[in-house]
Amino acid sequence: xxxxxxxxxxxxxxxxxxxxxxxxxxxxxxxxxxxxxxxxxxxxxxxxxxxxxxxxxxxxxxxxxxxxxxxxxxxxxxxxxxxxxxxxxxxxxxxxxxxxxxxxxxxxxxxxxxxxxxxxxxxxxxxxxxxxxxxxxxxxxxxxxxxxxxxxxxxxxxxxxxxxxxxxxxxxxxxxxxxxxxxxxxxxxxxxxxxxxxxxxxxxxxxxxxxxxxxxxxxxxxxxxxxxxxxxxxxxxxxxxxxxxxxxxxxxxxxxxxxxxxxxxxxxxxxxxxxxxxxxxxxxxxxxxxxxxxxxxxxxxxxxxxxxxxxxxxxxxxxxxxxxxxxxxxxxxxxxxxxxxxxxxxxxxxxxxxxxxxxxxxxxxxxxxxxxxxxxxxxxxxxxxxxxxxxxxxxxxxxxxxxxxxxxxxxxxxxxxxxxxxxxxxxxxxxxxxxxxxxxxxxxxxxxxxxxxxxxxxxxxxxxxxxxxxxxxxxxxxxxxxxxxxxxxxxxxxxxxxxxxxxxxxxxxxxxxxxxxxxxxxxxxxxxxxxxxxxxxxxxxxxxxxxxxxxxxxxxxxxxxxxxxxxxxxxxxxxxxxxxxxxxxxxxxxxxxxxxxxxxxxxxxxxxxxxxxxxxxxxxxxxxxxxxxxxxxxxxxxxxxxxxxxxxxxxxxxxxxxxxxxxxxxxxxxxxxxxxxxxxxxxxxxxxxxxxxxxxxxxxxxxxxxxxxxxxxxxxxxxxxxxxxxxxx
Numbered sequence: 001x002x003x004x005x006x007x008x009x010x011x012x013x014x015x016x017x018x019x020x021x022x023x024x025x026x027x028x029x030x031x032x033x034x035x036x037x038x039x040x041x042x043x044x045x046x047x048x049x050x051x052x053x054x055x056x057x058x059x060x061x062x063x064x065x066x067x068x069x070x071x072x073x074x075x076x077x078x079x080x081x082x083x084x085x086x087x088x089x090x091x092x093x094x095x096x097x098x099x100x101x102x103x104x105x106x107x108x109x110x111x112x113x114x115x116x117x118x119x120x121x122x123x124x125x126x127x128x129x130x131x132x133x134x135x136x137x138x139x140x141x142x143x144x145x146x147x148x149x150x151x152x153x154x155x156x157x158x159x160x161x162x163x164x165x166x167x168x169x170x171x172x173x174x175x176x177x178x179x180x181x182x183x184x185x186x187x188x189x190x191x192x193x194x195x196x197x198x199x200x201x202x203x204x205x206x207x208x209x210x211x212x213x214x215x216x217x218x219x220x221x222x223x224x225x226x227x228x229x230x231x232x233x234x235x236x237x238x239x240x241x242x243x244x245x246x247x248x249x250x251x252x253x254x255x256x257x258x259x260x261x262x263x264x265x266x267x268x269x270x271x272x273x274x275x276x277x278x279x280x281x282x283x284x285x286x287x288x289x290x291x292x293x294x295x296x297x298x299x300x301x302x303x304x305x306x307x308x309x310x311x312x313x314x315x316x317x318x319x320x321x322x323x324x325x326x327x328x329x330x331x332x333x334x335x336x337x338x339x340x341x342x343x344x345x346x347x348x349x350x351x352x353x354x355x356x357x358x359x360x361x362x363x364x365x366x367x368x369x370x371x372x373x374x375x376x377x378x379x380x381x382x383x384x385x386x387x388x389x390x391x392x393x394x395x396x397x398x399x400x401x402x403x404x405x406x407x408x409x410x411x412x413x414x415x416x417x418x419x420x421x422x423x424x425x426x427x428x429x430x431x432x433x434x435x436x437x438x439x440x441x442x443x444x445x446x447x448x449x450x451x452x453x454x455x456x457x458x459x460x461x462x463x464x465x466x467x468x469x470x471x472x473x474x475x476x477x478x479x480x481x482x483x484x485x486x487x488x489x490x491x492x493x494x495x496x497x498x499x500x501x502x503x504x505x506x507x508x509x510x511x512x513x514x515x516x517x518x519x520x521x522x523x524x525x526x527x528x529x530x531x532x533x534x535x536x537x538x539x540x541x542x543x544x545x546x547x548x549x550x551x552x553x554x555x556x557x558x559x560x561x562x563x564x565x566x567x568x569x570x571x572x573x574x575x576x577x578x579x580x581x582x583x584x585x586x587x588x589x590x591x592x593x594x595x596x597x598x599x600x601x602x603x604x605x606x607x608x609x610x611x612x613x614x615x616x617x618x619x620x621x622x623x624x625x626x627x628x629x630x631x632x633x634x635x636x637x638x639x640x641x642x643x644x645x646x647x648x649x650x651x652x653x654x655x656x657x658x659x660x661x662x663x664x665x666x667x668x669x670x671x672x673x674x675x676x677x678x679x680x681x682x683x684x685x686x687x688x689x690x691x692x693x694x695x696x697x698x699x700x701x702x703x704x705x706x707x708x709x710x711x712x713x714x715x716x717x718x719x720x721x722x723x724x725x726x727x728x729x
Contacts, residue, residue, distance in 0.1 A: 028116050028198060033105040037207045040513040041100045043502055044211060044224060053438045053495065053519045054560065056218045058101060060094040067093045070108060070213035076147050079165070080118040082158055083151040088114075100214065108210040109203075119198045123191045125159060126166045130184045130191075134167045136620035142168045145614040167618050173669035175623060186674065200296050204228070208514075219519050220556040221495055226514045228298050243305045244312065245337045246272070248297060254279065254317065255292060255300045265332040272330060273319060278304075279327065280315025289315055306334050342366050344388040348399055349696065351703040358706060360699040361401030363392050368414030368422070368469040385414070386421040393425065393453045402725070403457035403702040406473075407695065409487065413468025416496065420445050423476045425453030426483065431568040433472045434524040435496060442524075444568050457709070457720070458483030459702045461695065462536060464546040467491035471531040472523060478536065479527045481574035481719075484583070484705065485536060486698045488544040492553030494532025495560060496521035522560065528567040532560055539580055540587055540701060542694055543597075543604055547611070574720040579708060586704045587697070596693040599637055 045058050056062060067089075075081050092107045099107050142164040143149075152158050166187065173183045204226050211224035245264015246257050254277035260267040281303040282289040292300045304312060314330045321327075349360045365385060374382035389406075396404060413419075420432045424447030431446045460474045460483055471490045477483045498520050502513035524530045533553050548554045591597040617623055668675070709716040710725055 028113075028120055029201075030113055031109055031116070031201065031203050031206050033109055033207065034203050036512045037105060037203070038103040039506065040207070040224075040502055041105065041211060042103065043506060043513065044215075044516050045100050047500060047505070047516060048215070048218060048222070048518065051438070051518065051520065052218060052222065053521055054219050055438065058097045058214075060097060062214075062217060063094045063096040063098075065217040066096045066210075066214050069217050070096075070111065070210055073209050073213055074112070074115050075118075078146045078149050078151055079158075079161065080115060080122055081151060082155060083153050085114060085118070086151055096214075105207070105210070109206055112206040112209070116198050116201060120195060122158070122162055123194045126162055127188055127191045127195075129163060129166045130170075130188055133180075134170055134618075136167075136171060136174070136618065138619065140164070140618050141615040142618050143615050144168070145611070164618060168616065169669070171618060171620060171623060172667060174620070175627060176667060176669040178669065186670070190671065190674065215516075215518075217558070219495070220553070220559055221493065221497055221517075222519050223517045224514060225499075225517060227511055228302070229514070241305065242308045242334050242336050244314075244332050244334060248278070248301060248304075250297045251277075253294050255295065255297060261337055264337050265335050269330060269332060271328070272314075272316065275319030277317040277319070278314050279317050282313040282315070284311045285313070285331075287313075289313070308334055308336055310334050338383065342369065343383075344385060344392055346392040346396060348396075348401065349405075349699040351699050353703055353707055358403075358703045359399065359401050360702050361393075361396035361399065361404045362407055362695065362699070363389055363396075363404065364407040365389065366411055368411070368416075368418040368473075370415040370418050372415075384421075385418045386425065389422060390425055390453045396454075401456075402706050403459065404454050405459040405461055405695075405698055405702055407461045408466045408470040408474065409461055409463040409694075410465035411467075411470040412465065412491075413470055413493065416445070416469060416472070419469035419472040420447060423447055423473055424449050426455075426458055426477060427480055427573055428452065430480075430570045431526045432476045434526065434528075434565065434568055435521045436524065436565065437521045442565060444526075455722070456725070457702060457705055459698060459705075460485045461487050461698045462490050462538060463488040463542075464491060464544060464548075464552050466536075467493040468495075471536050474536045475525045475531055478539070479525055480570065481572045481576055484540065484576060484701065485538045486540050486701055487538050487542050487694070488546065489537050489541075489548075489552075490531070490535035492531065492533045492535035492559075494523040494530045494553075495519045496523060522563075524565050526568040526570050529564050530562055533562040539576065540584055542697070543601055545604055545607055547608065550611075576719055579705065579715065579719050582708055583701055583704050587701055590700060591697065594693070594697075595637070596691065597697070599633075600693065 049055055049058060071081070071086065089107070089111055095107060099105050143161075152161065169187055169190075170183055173186060174180075178186065208224060208226040208229065215222040215224050243264075244266045245261035246266045247259035247261075248255050249258045250256070257266070257272060257274055257276045257278070259274065260272065266272045278300065279293050280289045280291055281300065283303075283306070290303065292303065304314075306312060311331060311333055314332065316328050316330050318325060318328065344363055344365045347362045347364070349362055351358045351360055368385050369383060370385065371379075371383040375384070393404065416433075423432045427447060429447050429450050431444045433445050434442055435445065436442045458477065460477050462470065462474050462485060466474065466487075467490065471493065474485050474490065478485045496519065497517050500516045500518060502516060503511050506513060522530060522532060535552065546552065553559045617626075706725060709719065716725070
């Protein structure tokens with residue numbers, strides 16, 4: 001898993017109204033460390049050296065690793081710094097341990113301030129190129145993937161790289177049908193947005209990046225979370241927050257409403273809509289209205305959030321209002337908002353088996369969530385993945401589902417206790433996972449509750465994005481012989497993290513130090529093997545876009561190795577090994593006739609070939625030929641199989657997630673926050689409506705299992721003893 005460019009994650013767009021900021025005559029702010037950051041750095045180091053699963057001394061050798069990783073976090077594609085910049089700080093390579101232990105953060109801040117300056121220079125130069133135009137008949141290429149390249153040796157080379165980068169941006173927009181004048185305006189605004197963002201970076205941004213360089217130099221899953229990041233992590237775990245119930249984004253200098261949560265205060269008021277812009281925030285009727293025009297999104301969000309049942313007043317500039325339009329004041333009472341889009345959901349897939357239609361229940365689980373605070377306080381209806389899945393299983397029984405498929409694709413994990421309790425819905429009782437701490441002590445975590453939430457046929461669908469708690473669940477189901485694991489090999493994250501509140505450790509009354517997410521143990525399957533590095537190998541494998549060298553635990557150079565301990569004491573719930581050859585055979589026969597699967601394999605081959613090239617043509621005719629060929633292929637697929645879900649590619653050199661999600665023929669050359677919000681949201685349902693061939697094939701495999709077991713009572717008794725299959729309608 002590669003870390004995204006810092007400037008991409010920070011560059012939430014602002015309008016060209018702040019063009020004065022981009023002038024080379026105005027000085028960038030010089031960022032300096034805050035007093036509390038010295039304390040946070042020193043305390044983090046003490047905890048990491050003493051309690052981490054892989055205790056590592058903070059010495060000169062570690063300093064060199066931190067130095068290299070810090071630069072990698074700031075400039076992974078080598079598009080800002082040149083070699084002379086690196087040389088300027090090379091004497092500090094072995095001194096970053098002192099920066100942490102001796103309360104001297106001047107070096108990492110000096111590096112970051114130069115980084116800010118380089119951002120300003122590169123995008124200012126990029127803007128200047130827009131006045132010159134480009135020759136698209138010339139035969140030349142642009143290298144869009146540079147994360148393994150050396151630093152460029154001179155400013156001349158860097159300017160040539162940026163010329164090609166801007167030319168590629170221009171060509172993408174041109175191929176999307178944009179007029180020359182509009183292209184220049186779009187790119188000028190885009191680059192000015194990045195420039196203005198450099199003026200809004202804070203000391204906290206520097207410190208969090210540097211501390212993460214230290215933490216991840218020990219091991220990939222140890223992180224430092226500043227106060228804001230810590231709050232967002234907590235929200236992601238409990239799937240709830242207290243606020244107005246709106247998704248916000250920065251757009252043209254305004255904090256803009258992108259989505260309203262049904263049932264939230266903003267939606268229920270009837271006074272707000274998508275596209276409305278928030279220009280002021282006031283705490284209660286007696287507070288002072290604070291102008292937030294041009295603010296960072298996270299700062300505005302911090303003002304809008306607050307205690308439950310408290311009042312916030314928003315100064316709203318309506319979406320349809322022109323430059324001189326009237327504002328309106330909207331008063332809202334903050335409430336607890338449940339983020340239902342990340343909660344478990346069910347569906348039914350009907351599979352034809354001769355004259356019989358089998359109903360396969362699907363439960364999609366994006367994360368293993370739990371509201372720990374609500375549970376500790378004894379709230380009856382605390383948010384929990386297991387509780388939601390248990391409810392959905394009862395609904396699927398009423399829906400006459402014959403088998404259940406748990407879809408854990410791209411589920412990156414979450415609560416360990418939820419993984420254990422969720423496993424307990426599908427086994428009677430017994431061990432689920434083993435842990436080994438830094439002292440070598442092994443403990444076994446078990447499901448102690450007898451009985452089943454679902455005792456029928458079961459499948460688990462995983463991919464390379466299934467990690468941590470997802471792997472614990474899938475591995476336990478596989479080790480018990482309880483169900484089929486289908487899909488790609490999983491991520492391979494077999495480590496346990498704990499969250500340490502640094503303010504609590506330091507006994508501070510106010511939150512100012514942030515939190516440390518630290519690896520303290522390693523997971524092991526009940527069969528004794530770890531999920532670390534190797535992940536979970538599916539019983540029936542699907543083709544994958546992801547390369548283990550570029551995504552997953554194996555992509556980290558300092559990942560912990562695979563190892564093994566003694567198996568736990570557990571009894572098999574079934575033995576699917578005798579069934580697998582028959583299921584594999586049917587699967588292969590079916591996909592050989594499935595054009596969608598054949599197209600998928602072609603796409604994977606093309607994708608990997610393109611990734612190896614790392615270059616894209618800047619010749620317009622060559623790019624149009626590529627585009628036309630892909631469009632012909634796409635139309636053929638629609639004719640044969642219907643619309644397929646978009647498959648990402650890099651034919652346009654698009655490295656950021658916003659553009660990589662779109663296919664070449666759909667590529668409009670825009671970043672996500674450059675599109676019209678309402679139009680973009682209205683297009684999403686049709687984009688997501690395409691046939692999910694992997695989910696469909698997984699359902700067919702489970703249908704095959706039912707068919708084989710119903711046809712052979714002895715096989716059923718051997719494979720899934722004690723399981724009774726529902727009779728056909």
